[in-house]
Amino acid sequence: MRLSSFVGLLVVAAVAAAQNQTVMIAVGGESNTPGGIFQFIPNNATAPNGTVVTFQFSGIPGNHSVTQSSFDSPCEPLAGGFDSGWILIEAATTPLPTWTITIENDQTPIWFYCKQLNPSPHCIAGMVGGINIQPGANSITAFQAKAASAGSSGQGQNGLVGVGASASAEPLVPSGATHFLGVSISASATAPAGGSSAAGGSTTAGGSSASSSSTGTPSNAIPMAVNLNFLVVLLGMFAGAMMVL
Structure with a gap:
């Protein structure tokens, strides 16, 4: 007994x-980071149900989003998917902005991308990622290849609740950072005039020579704390x- x-x-x-369990994903790399600036680190994570995934916006200065998409359309917002909106980080921002989602269905692969357009579309440049990717043809490498061949990067704004995972609150944005939201997908598939340029003008948002990351996390690592x-x-x-x- x-x-x-x-x-x-x-x-x-x-x-x-x-x-x-928690998983930390850095949003943005350094200019000298293997793989470049426009990436999620790691870009492929495993997270069982109940895991809290924290996205840390680490490009300083820079501007990125975490927008749920699909394998077939990597650079377009997924209908009913989650979306952080744009986070603009000025120099010397501390602490770094963060956004958390909780995994609700670990049998559903979760795909996401950065919808920032400046200085060129980040998604097409390879800034995509996945959680709970299943073995087979739909790999992270294949997802990146699809993104690279995308003709455009969708700017529509989704909400907090996604497919397979959801957030309970908007991103935590400290002084020195700004949170921008575009027009809801239900109203328009295009961000407002300030959505892409004001949310990330080429002089302040994620320029290839200006963006940086303070995490230093190896791209193949999946940080996890119990x-x-x-x-x-x-x-x-x-x-x-x-x-x-």
């Missing part, structure tokens, strides 16, 4: 640990149970 109870506790603990205090308690429970047995 004691053993079965302990096994039950381990199952509950494993579920709780999974729900306490609630360490919880694991300590779990190990203590295990040790106590072994003594009883």
